[in-house]
Amino acid sequence: MGTTTGRRRPRLRFARVELKARLLLPSIRRSVAEQARHLRSLGEPQAQRLGEALERIASDHLSPDARAALERVEAARRATLRSLERVSWADGSTESVAWICALASQPPSGARLLHHLAAVWQPRQALELGTCVGVSAAYQAVALRTGTLTTLEAYPALADRAEDTWRLAQIDNARVxxxxxxxxxAPTLAEAAWDYAFIDGNHQGRATEGYVExxxxxxxxxxxxxxxxxxxxDGMRAAWDSVRQRPDVAASAVVGKIGLLALR
Ligand SMILES: C[S@@+](CC[C@H](N)C(=O)[O-])C[C@H]1O[C@@H](n2cnc3c(N)ncnc32)[C@H](O)[C@@H]1O
Known part of the structure; x- marks a missing residue:
């Protein structure tokens, strides 16, 4: 899978694919609540907004409609996890779609976190780097009242599976x-004024700093x-330390392994 999906350090990103899986560990919940309080106290509009997003994550509230939509996404994920299909890499080797989905897709907890972020931010044009089979894209797209989500993926076979995921989940505001x-x-950025981006591919420090830039x-x-x-x-830790201090960052926060930057 090119340079990027964590083959060097394989780990399954979830054990359960039910929506009811807990969103935050207690220690992370406490840290999120503290960061939200701090951001709210700053009196800066973007810090307020990020604080609101953290509060929404901590409350983990889902409307019945959103819950039903996300259940459809999880049903699509389960279908992928049962798939016997294999995809071919550039070097001629093959891998099962089920394994890739299990290894690389956001688990329900991380995906729900992204859903809450997108729900509070309500971007008109949301961007994602790293589609895989379209699970996190689906969670974010479902949160958008009027916006659309565009996601970038190197492998055509995975992009096709992402479109299957969205079809099964009845999502029509995502494209790959x-x-x-x-x-x-660069050409995608030139298409619109993006007001949200989730960077989830090529987890190398310098590349990530470049994407943020x-x-x-x-x-x-x-x-x-x-x-x-x-x-x-180490590269990703250094990249995070660097990007959170960028002059165009109004406020930042960390939820588990996800870093958040609210731009001015
Ligand atoms: C961790 S997975 C994305 C998972 C997805 N966001 C989700 O949670 O459902 C990373 C994806 O990025 C893609 N990718 C990695 N590096 C890339 C690059 N340089 N250009 C395009 N796609 C890339 C990989 O093929 C892989 O499908």
Whole structure:
């Protein structure tokens, strides 16, 4: 899977795929509540907004409609996990779609966190780097009242599976752009004023700093950037320390392994 889905350090990202799985461990819940209180006390509009997003994550409230939509996404995930299909990599080797989905997709807890973020931010144009089979894209797209989500993926076979996920989950506001980020990110950024981005591919520090730089430079004022796996390796930890201090960042927060940047 190219450079990026964690093959070097394989780990299954979830044990259960039910929606009822707990969103936050108690220690992370406490940290989220503390960060929310701090952000709310700053009196800066973007800090307030990020604080509101953290409060929503801590409350983990889902409306009946949202719950039903996310249950459909989990049903689509379960179908993928039962799939016997294999995809071919550039070197000619193959891998099962089920294994890729289990290894690389956000678990229900992380995906629900993204759903809450998108629900509070309500971007008109949401971007995701790293589609895989479309699970996190689905969770975020479901949260958007009028916005659309565009997600970038190197492998056409995975992009096809993502479209299957969205069809099964009855999602019609997500699309995938196929190609490597090096080729697709700049033209995609030029298409719209992006006000939200979830960066979840190629978890290498310098590459991640570059994606943050590229997205921030063309993002709409007040955009939210979410970075997955900020503790994945030394490079990612250094990248997080650096990007959170960017002058265009109004407020930042960490929820588990996801870093959040609210831009000015
Ligand atoms: C961790 S997975 C994404 C999981 C997905 N966001 C989810 O939670 O459902 C990362 C994905 O990014 C893709 N990817 C990694 N590096 C890439 C690159 N340089 N260009 C395009 N896609 C890339 C991989 O093929 C993989 O499908």
């Amino acid at each position: 752009v196929v190609g490597r980020f090096a080729d697709t990110l 590229q997205v921030s430079r063309s993002a709409a004022p007040g955009a939210l950037l979410a970075l997955d796996d900020i503790d994945y390796n």
